[in-house]
Amino acid sequence: MRNINRRVAVVGAGMTKFVRRAQETGKELSFEATKMALESCELTLDQVDCVVHGTAPDAFDGVHMKGEYLADGSGAWRKPYTRCYVGGGTGVFTPIHGWYHVASGLFDVCLVVCEEKMSSCQPHPQGAFLTIFDQITERPLEPNLLWIFALEMNRYMHTYGLKKEDIALVSV
Secondary structure (H helix, E strand, O other): OOOOOOOOOOOOOOOOOOOOOOOOOHHHHHHHHHHHHHHHOOOOHHHOOEEEEEEOOHHHHOOOOHHHHHOOOOOOOOOOEEEEOOOOOHHHHHHHHHHHHHHOOOOOOEEEEEEOOHHHOOOOHHHHHHHHOOOOOOHHHOOOHHHHHHHHHHHHHHHHOOOHHHHHOOOO
16 A cells, blocks of 8 residues: 655635525536636646546436536546545545545546535435434434434544534534
């Protein structure tokens, strides 16, 4: 295994407006964010060695093979491209994924793009999470992803003896 001690930096960022029902497609939103990120650091797509794209599972947007669908919108045409996701943590995991691409020495410039547009699906994909709770005792309470994250954080705090004030110091 290669020793990872290469310095890595985030040099640009771009973000589209967060709205309930954006008219743009996921591909268009990816393009806009990619364009803003490249402009913010005065890079061009020609200078990008690879692209990492984080986006939730296909069913959440109702698009089959969503990674392939979004690739050109995020600047990955004819470049090494990886699509990744983690349940509830894609926005955190994807920059780490890109960091490893550069820190490994395999690439010098990695464009990291995250996209999410669940609003075009009906019924809303969050309903899928209702199936992971007990159907008799918990479903009537209408649990959602916030419940899951709260339960996870409560367990973490209990396991490691942390207080709410400790967690509040973490940047979101």
